[in-house]
Amino acid sequence: MLRLCFIVTDSSTLARKRVERRVNKYLSLCAEIEDTAARIYRQLAASSKIPGELKIILENLAHDEDDHAAPPRFALRFSSGSDFTLKSSDFAPAQALLKRAKELLEKTNQLNFDVGQAIEAGIELEQDFCRIHIDNSLEFKNDSLKKMFAALAQDDKIHNQKLFDAKTRFL
Numbered sequence: 001m002l003r004l005c006f007i008v009t010d011s012s013t014l015a016r017k018r019v020e021r022r023v024n025k026y027l028s029l030c031a032e033i034e035d036t037a038a039r040i041y042r043q044l045a046a047s048s049k050i051p052g053e054l055k056i057i058l059e060n061l062a063h064d065e066d067d068h069a070a071p072p073r074f075a076l077r078f079s080s081g082s083d084f085t086l087k088s089s090d091f092a093p094a095q096a097l098l099k100r101a102k103e104l105l106e107k108t109n110q111l112n113f114d115v116g117q118a119i120e121a122g123i124e125l126e127q128d129f130c131r132i133h134i135d136n137s138l139e140f141k142n143d144s145l146k147k148m149f150a151a152l153a154q155d156d157k158i159h160n161q162k163l164f165d166a167k168t169r170f171l
């Protein structure tokens with residue numbers, strides 16, 4: 001009987017560790033996506049074809065994306081797997097978004113985007129980011145973490161609006 005109890009506890013510990021690893025993988029993906037977005041905006045702002053006022057908007061977006069990488073990193077350091085429930089173990093959409101973001105970063109490294117290309121690239125990214133946040137793979141059991149992550153989705157909606165405003169203003 002004692003032996004049976006030990007086996008049950010042990011397998012649940014293993015299962016918990018497995019969930020924690022998946023959660024950490026997802027959080028790392030989220031942080032890397034935000035880091036890449038920040039680098040894309042900085043690269044767009046550095047283009048010689050972008051006017052000064054739009055550069056400031058893009059640099060501010062880059063700064064916000066830097067801040068967005070903080071909640072997933074905070075959760076990685078200070079939360080445990082029990083703060084989350086995995087809604088899906090399919091991280092393919094997040095992985096695909098990271099891949100596309102990296103490709104876009106590569107392109108912005110090679111080309112000087114003009115105003116139209118820069119704004120369209122930003123809008124495309126933000127729309128996908130909003131979708132990823134809404135449809136993300138984690139459910140939060142901890143209220144403060146939930147609020148932290150909900151704020152990211154809200155911010156990316158605002159980013160989208162800023163880029164649409166820039167479209168009207170600069171194109």
Ligand SMILES: [Fe+2]
Pocket residue numbers: 034037064065068129152156
């Ligand atoms: Fe973001």
Ligand SMILES: [Fe+2]
Pocket residue numbers: 037065126129155156159
């Ligand atoms: Fe954003």
